[in-house]
Amino acid sequence: MHITAIIPARYASTRLPIKPLVNIAGKTLINRVYDAVINTNLFHKVIVATDHQEIFDHVKSFSGEVMMTSENHISGTDRIEECSQKINTDLIINVQGDEPFIQREPLEKLIKSFDDKNVNVASLMSIITDDKDIINPNIVKVVCDINTYAIYFSRSVIPFNRDSISDIVYYKHIGVYAFRPDLLKIYVSLPPGKLENIEKLEQLRLLENGYKIKMIETDYSGIGIDTIDDIKTAEKMIFDRE
Numbered sequence: 001m002h003i004t005a006i007i008p009a010r011y012a013s014t015r016l017p018i019k020p021l022v023n024i025a026g027k028t029l030i031n032r033v034y035d036a037v038i039n040t041n042l043f044h045k046v047i048v049a050t051d052h053q054e055i056f057d058h059v060k061s062f063s064g065e066v067m068m069t070s071e072n073h074i075s076g077t078d079r080i081e082e083c084s085q086k087i088n089t090d091l092i093i094n095v096q097g098d099e100p101f102i103q104r105e106p107l108e109k110l111i112k113s114f115d116d117k118n119v120n121v122a123s124l125m126s127i128i129t130d131d132k133d134i135i136n137p138n139i140v141k142v143v144c145d146i147n148t149y150a151i152y153f154s155r156s157v158i159p160f161n162r163d164s165i166s167d168i169v170y171y172k173h174i175g176v177y178a179f180r181p182d183l184l185k186i187y188v189s190l191p192p193g194k195l196e197n198i199e200k201l202e203q204l205r206l207l208e209n210g211y212k213i214k215m216i217e218t219d220y221s222g223i224g225i226d227t228i229d230d231i232k233t234a235e236k237m238i239f240d241r242e
Helices: 029-038 053-061 076-084 104-115 131-135 181-189 194-199 204-208 228-241
Strands: 003-009 045-050 066-068 091-094 121-127 141-144 150-154 171-179 214-217
Touching: 003 029, 003 076, 029 045, 029 053, 045 053, 045 076, 053 066, 076 091, 076 181, 091 104, 091 181, 104 121, 104 171, 104 214, 121 181, 150 204, 171 181, 171 214, 194 204
Parallel strands: 003 045, 003 091, 045 066, 121 214
Antiparallel strands: 091 171, 121 171, 141 150, 141 171
16 A cells, blocks of 8 residues: 655744744744654655645755645645645555654554545544543544444533543544545535534544544544644653653
8 A cells, every 4th residue: 555644834923934844943833743753664655735835845955845735725635635636545644743752653553544445535533531622622632432422512611521431542632634536525525514624623524514524532532732822742752852
């Protein structure tokens, strides 16, 4: 199976301006994500998909592979789909451009799930260990059926623990996706759904249209870079490892 990782890198970030080029302990964010993905040794090709010449040139400067895409995409998934039209591959992994600590284990498990021919799209989830994250609307929760296909994603607490049961496990959705190319093409052709617009979660578009998302449990919890505080946290993690 030919497997490609695509990293969307948008120039105009609302919360953190020019986020892909922010410096984290001496290296840009996009450089760190690219290196982390390359170092997993799981992919035949790793590509940055961007909408800006400055990011394009920067990726070239560290000998990364990069493609220019439209400035008009409303999501990273749309950007990845445009990029996928120019390559021939069996599986596309969307690694978010703000995951500098992405590891081999979760990506390998994600890829392995496609041994099942019925799986067309898959994503990651991890157990929530901090109770504050359960009620945090910035932490997206997911509930699954008995075959670990997603039933629903929400910023709210799901499931709601009406009777205060003590052994409920809550899962955080980690926004790394894997697609078969045909399903990715279908995904971006669908109009935004009602639930998607309410929750502001684009993965709900697939569920609203009857498509299944296979969820893969991992110990990797991820760290997204959206604020100056996130940068400080990431730098501390890097320095602690060195």
